[in-house]
Amino acid sequence: MQLIMQLEIVLNNSNQECLQQNDTLSSIPDQSFALKDCPPCTYCNARRFQYEPPGLCCSSGQVVLVSNEMPSLLKQLFCEKDEVSRHFQACVRRYNNTFAFTSLGIHNYDKQLSRRNKGIYTFKVQGQMYHFINDLVPGDQPPKNLQLYFYDTDHEVENRIKGAERMNASVVENLIDVLGSNPYSQFFRNLKDISSLDDCNILIRSNASLDQRVYNMPTSSQVAATWVDEQDGSGQNNHDIRVFAKTGQSHSVKYNYGCYDPLQYPLLFPYGESGWHEGISKVPKSYQNNYSVCQGILQHRGFSSIQALLNKENENFVSQSKQNTVSCREYYAYSFQIRPNDQSMLLHSGRLFQQFIVDTYIKIEHGALPNQKKRMCTEGEDQENDNAPFKRIKKA
Structure with missing residues (x-):
């Protein structure tokens, strides 16, 4: 009798689960839902989506950033479907790291999701991402990053593909030609003419001080300078990065420096375009408001x-x-928009764009931390002030 009752209980539970599953399946719509077409932004002509908050793309015309046309050869590698281009698109992060002036430090990087031969490619990290600059003199290690631009340039292609799997020498040669107009590349290549780098150090500007609303193609003299030990560097800005010949330590690039993006992503910013930094002015609206x-x-x-x-x-x-200045979120919200006849090709950079988006998201969150801490401290002080009368009553 007891066994029969247990079987009835099990059957009732299974029936209830089946009913719940049927209810869940019945709630799934049998027709696809498509977002309605929305008119583009009247200020920046960005494509807008349904339910998108107004002003997301350009803060209602207050944010304006100029973009440069990507070199034709690099555009072909990013967009074409021939064998060489498909190879470049699959290994684009490796090619970018080969030409990057800074090294990338990632905390808790998920390598399984980023495998090219296993599922959908996904770039996922947990924690912070760091950009480091190495010394000018390689020391006991083979040259890497910025050192590859002026050390043993007669064998530059071999040095760049050494130890790297699946890299194409002809693609590397083409990228060397493409980055010939990059101001950072021009500056570091000129270091090979210096007889002794042990007596020199370089100064990398935190930002090129350009008005990005109208122009964003800095020259080599605007992004970096060379110093010798006899000079005191009195013209140095406290926010600039000073790299010495040989210290055995890496130099960190802060997230709010304009050189943060072009030093790490030369294939996304082939002309050395400055990224976001504090002090980029918005378009004044004085002509609209009295x-x-x-x-x-x-x-x-x-x-x-x-x-x-x-x-x-x-x-x-x-x-x-x-x-009156563009915030980090506003800057990249403008840059990541879909616009007709966009010549920058940033949205077509594939797997490298995924890495750049994650890096940008961490940058925005990192910049919001001081405000969150300040708000928490203020709320704590307000709560303490609200509880002050009760403390006095308790003491009395």
């Missing part, structure tokens, strides 16, 4: 001292400055 000069002036009433008034004015000035 703003009164007296509108931003604070009244002295309500402040206990002159210093409190000055602190508040400085706070308003910093806030207004941030509102």
